[in-house]
Amino acid sequence: MIIKDKVKMPVLNKKIRQTNFEEVACGYDIELAKLEAKRCLDCKNPKCIAACPVQVPIPEFIKLILEDKLDEAYYKIYEDNILPAICGRVCPQEKQCEGACIVGIKGDSVSIGALERFIGDYALDNDLSKNETIIEKNIKVAVIGSGPAGLSASASLRRLGYDVTVYEALHDFGGVLKYGIPDFRLPKNIVTTEINKLRTMGVKFEKNVIIGKSITIDQLLNEYNYQSIFLGTGAGLPSSLKIKGENFSGVYYANEFLTRVNLMKSHTFPKNPTPVKVGDNVAVVGGGNVAMDAARTAKRLGAKNVFILYRRDMDALPARLEEIHHAIEEGIDFRLLKNPVELIGDKYIVKQVKCEIMELGEPDKSGRRRPIGTNKYEIIDIDSCIISIGQLPNPILRESTDKLDVDDWGRIKTNVHMTSIDGVFAGGDVVSGAATVILAMGAGKEAAVEMDKYIQSKKQ
């Protein structure tokens, strides 16, 4: 029998949310999880698995929940995805696993993400970790960057017996999981606990090391004797609107704004000395996850009015569905079909944003209807503006590494995960451009397999 309606996940009261950074979605308890698990039809040909970038065996782990075998459910997921508590929270499920679920045709699809999160949290709460015997190879490999791509590559390499060192440029590990995605979506202690698990497995972590600057790729290979290197340096460089007034004070790129809050904890200022200020009226430019995170963060910092300025319509917003819902609940004002053309300031401080009003034309390459200018404009008074329109890889590695081929956007070119430098592999946002956590993890895992093959072939 098909149960059309999903079991809703409890969420934090809207009022409380206005001012605090507590997680909004509270997660299932065992009863709710089982109720939801019952909705899975255990399909013979599960479409959901095919739509998951790392092919988590979804019906199998869901069945284990129904059988009260939660440990086993965790180990089942862990084989393909080492970070279920994280992916369960942040995957764009409606475009991946849940988007393909059969039950979704006539009703709500099975809440695979919520169930995966339930298992991930269960494992964290009970300190579950798979007892794996690692057969040491005593071969050194280096992983650059500690975002999802780097973490997943290092776990896979370590399980294969390699002596793995992760180098991270910042003073904390986790990449975007730490500095980008806010606490109210992904509490930071989850990321820290997962990283500590990798430490227990024997992965070494070095912070404050910028590869290309502190140590070059060449030095890693020739002085430090790493037999192979994985580059998971992400796409940190913010894209600019290329409009007048973008360098006025009060204009932030989302990365700066979110880093101040998430990594530097400026919402607790002056307890933490890094400040942030938004004022009463905040414009956020963009419609993706980053824009939603910036808007909801600004609201929590006390902004009275937060506008999302997006040049297409509601249906085209690229953000996760759940984030859009939560943003609406929190009173974020979606001003759609608006394209900022100029930031207007006074004494170099931003005061207004001028937007062109857009219309939708024929579908473009992305399949979405193309926004077209109408030559009509609107001016909005603002105290700050947060630009969240995409990111590209930063230039440090390519500028410091001869022979590292990149494309016109600075993304590293790879062939079966190997870069143009022998023995140096890459994956995640630095190869794909800004994408998703699970795609980065998938790339890290696959690259690890190729690194192993490469090292084995060299030994022969």
Added chain:
Amino acid sequence: MYEIISKKVLNKDVDLMQIKAPLVAKNAKPGHFIILRVDENGERIPLTITEVSDDLVTIIYQKLGFSTRLLGKLQVGDSISDFVGPLGKASHIVNEHKIIGVAGGVGAAPLFPQLKEYKRLGKHVTLVIGARSKEHIILLDDYKEFCDEIYIATDNGSLGQKGFVTDVLQTLYQTHTYDHAIAIGPLVMMKSTVELNKKHGIKTDVSLNPIMIDGTGMCGNCRVSIGGKTFFACVDGPDFPGEEVDFDELIARQSYYKDEEHICNLGLE
């Protein structure tokens, strides 16, 4: 953790520290900088690498606000939480002969490795150094070791000429010519030096000090307008051709958090 190996109080406002940081020292060149956090709640603040010997990195900092004052409270044997680098592009050393370095206040620290490098390459090196008073002039003895000429300006006339470095330059240009200038100090000082030098047909490199966070090109906080284009000072700089810098914009960006910095400082009283 990064240990403080030595500390020298240069004057009431400025200290020198040697920090043990082998991975910063390894590839450091003149013009590079570091970012440090004093403790685990600390701000990330950028400081120029003034010298490197073996595993030790020398920094010279002015106790201006919360973080630099907090750093100043630490002693030899203490450790700081984070210390990362070398960051930025190494200074662009031009192939000109008569070089004039202009230092304002603590700007004498970042200028030091650059001028020394010019001397090492056999150039004729002149220093114009300015500060509020005699006590605020730093590194003078170290500069004396290699500079061909040194001129001093103090606001109160307690050492050298009374006035600003630009006053000294104006007098100097009546009788001397130079091929290339480097100016490092407060933004207003760099701005007026560049304007004066422009009149005398001298190109001036400046070292910009916008507020930074990561220092890896990730946040965009450090952006500066150079010749109408946007650059990230942490990866594209910090040195830029002075004539093209939009100083007024940068001055505004640098003081955006003045009120907050004040609140922080109250915590230290």
